Amino acid sequence: MLKRHRSQRIVLVLIGAAALPACMPVTQRVVHDRYASREDCSADWGRPDVCDRDDDSRPLAGNFGGPRIIYRGPSYPEGGREGAQYEARRQALQLGALDMAPLRVGTHAIEQSVPSRGGFGSSAHFFGRLG
Amino acid sequence: MRRELLAPREGWQQQMESLGFRYHSIDGVYWDESRCYCFGSEQVDRLESASAELHQRALDAARHVIEKERYREFGIPPDLVPSIERSFAAFEGGDGAGFSLFGRLDLSYDGAGAPKLLEYNADTPTACLEASVAQWHWLQAVRPRADQFNSIHEKLIDAWTRLKSGATSERVHFAAVSEEDSPEDWGNLEYLRDTAIQAGWSTVAVPIDQIGHAGIDFVDQDAQPIECLFKLYPWEWMAREEFGVHLPVSHVQFIEPPWKMLLSNKALLVILWELFPDHPNLLPAYYDPAPLGARYARKPKLAREGANVTLVDGARIERSDGPYDADDCVFQALAPLPRFGDDHVSVGSWIVNGEPAGIGLREDESAITRNTSRFVPHYFT
Numbered sequence: 001m002l003k004r005h006r007s008q009r010i011v012l013v014l015i016g017a018a019a020l021p022a023c024m025p026v027t028q029r030v031v032h033d034r035y036a037s038r039e040d041c042s043a044d045w046g047r048p049d050v051c052d053r054d055d056d057s058r059p060l061a062g063n064f065g066g067p068r069i070i071y072r073g074p075s076y077p078e079g080g081r082e083g084a085q086y087e088a089r090r091q092a093l094q095l096g097a098l099d100m101a102p103l104r105v106g107t108h109a110i111e112q113s114v115p116s117r118g119g120f121g122s123s124a125h126f127f128g129r130l131g
Numbered sequence: 132m133r134r135e136l137l138a139p140r141e142g143w144q145q146q147m148e149s150l151g152f153r154y155h156s157i158d159g160v161y162w163d164e165s166r167c168y169c170f171g172s173e174q175v176d177r178l179e180s181a182s183a184e185l186h187q188r189a190l191d192a193a194r195h196v197i198e199k200e201r202y203r204e205f206g207i208p209p210d211l212v213p214s215i216e217r218s219f220a221a222f223e224g225g226d227g228a229g230f231s232l233f234g235r236l237d238l239s240y241d242g243a244g245a246p247k248l249l250e251y252n253a254d255t256p257t258a259c260l261e262a263s264v265a266q267w268h269w270l271q272a273v274r275p276r277a278d279q280f281n282s283i284h285e286k287l288i289d290a291w292t293r294l295k296s297g298a299t300s301e302r303v304h305f306a307a308v309s310e311e312d313s314p315e316d317w318g319n320l321e322y323l324r325d326t327a328i329q330a331g332w333s334t335v336a337v338p339i340d341q342i343g344h345a346g347i348d349f350v351d352q353d354a355q356p357i358e359c360l361f362k363l364y365p366w367e368w369m370a371r372e373e374f375g376v377h378l379p380v381s382h383v384q385f386i387e388p389p390w391k392m393l394l395s396n397k398a399l400l401v402i403l404w405e406l407f408p409d410h411p412n413l414l415p416a417y418y419d420p421a422p423l424g425a426r427y428a429r430k431p432k433l434a435r436e437g438a439n440v441t442l443v444d445g446a447r448i449e450r451s452d453g454p455y456d457a458d459d460c461v462f463q464a465l466a467p468l469p470r471f472g473d474d475h476v477s478v479g480s481w482i483v484n485g486e487p488a489g490i491g492l493r494e495d496e497s498a499i500t501r502n503t504s505r506f507v508p509h510y511f512t
Contacts, residue, residue: 005280012325014324014328015151015325077353116344120374121338
């Protein structure tokens with residue numbers, strides 16, 4: 001029997017006549033939490049892998065002259081901390097890596113920032129289309 | 132292999148648009164169903180086996196470059212080398228972190244001799260929607276009893292499904308130049324996103340210039356962290372742009388992965404010929420034209436869409452323009468594209484998840500396939 005080469009059926013669920021327009025950019029503030037230690041961060045988010053040393057080692061707010069090494073938790077949309085924390089903990093649980101250390105009050109400070117954008121895409125204006 | 136001239140279907144434009152193929156007439160005529168190509172099944176078998184072979188040899192070449200640390204020939208920024216090595220090790224170990232979705236081998240094939248590799252678009256191949264969906268629908272309407280070398284669609288869904296089985300993330304972000312700036316790239320992106328959705332992924336599309344960086348890693352237009360990013364945007368462009376400094380320390384899983392930088396660079400052609408001289412599907416290629424005498428193609432290592440290619444055939448010289456003229460080049464023996472009437476045709480052979488998946492044909496009056504070359508459907512019996 002000859003080997004079949006063509007697709008039997010092609011169904012599209014996203015594109016086509018009812019295709020949605022491209023996502024419109026939305027400017028939303030993003031925040032992250034800063035911690036005095038990785039352990040504090042991990043206890044808060046349920047997993048150490050979302051906690052990194054902060055390049056910017058300014059001391060924590062209200063802790064003038066405090067620790068020089070600061071850790072930061074994952075970024076999340078402003079007002080979405082609870083959801084982001086739940087999701088991080090749910091994933092850690094799925095992976096069997098949930099940090100069960102008790103939360104400690106006052107271990108973090110929230111800092112706001114707007115992500116910088118436009119750092120990719122400039123070459124397309126010069127080089128044009130892809131292959 | 133023969134060309135047949137046909138009357139285009141009435142209303143084909145609307146039919147293509149209903150499939151998301153809205154750029155069918157970009158640059159005048161792009162989708163061209165006033166002709167098609169017919170292959171014999173043994174010719175399709177030959178294309179399929181040559182494509183599988185070439186992909187494996189390309190992996191051998193990548194392995195060699197990594198083992199011998201020949202990154203300088205590829206112009207790879209040193210700080211991206213660890214990402215290349217890590218991702219290739221993951222790929223070799225079957226870890227999803229090295230996952231590669233697809234690539235397109237561009238071949239010179241006349242239906243009689245062995246297909247010859249012209250280049251491997253292994254990082255950001257386009258014309259996927261055309262090859263997978265548009266020509267399949269054309270086949271259903273015009274040659275319903277014939278076969279087509281095209282199972283790209285189901286292989287894409289299979290590939291995404293396989294990636295999902297071992298993934299820790301549930302969401303893939305898809306990034307390309309915006310639809311406004313490049314309808315072709317965005318159309319391809321939306322199609323690939325469609326196949327990921329059908330494999331059960333949650334997806335988000337983001338124009339590449341809307342990607343943000345928030346301290347530790349990349350975020351999307353809604354400030355949501357990006358964990359897995361399919362980017363239809365070249366690695367070498369990303370590396371040299373403002374956010375390129377964040378790539379070496381990023382936690383994001385990129386698709387295509389960093390190791391594909393070794394396959395999408397035309398220095399690969401030199402390495403392949405060095406490792407596999409006289410391979411029937413390869414052409415002699417060097418960093419210097421001298422061994423090729425007066426017949427060769429000069430190609431910038433990182434050029435795309437046939438830009439800045441020069442074909443030298445004795446005193447006869449054909450040249451394409453483009454923005455890559457200052458780049459380092461490779462020199463490859465000529466393998467002229469077959470001519471049908473006034474047109475030259477090249478074969479783009481798709482590799483999906485490591486396997487040959489189908490072909491798309493491009494036609495042009497020029498001997499150099501360019502971004503303006505027409506896409507022509509095919510069938511086989």
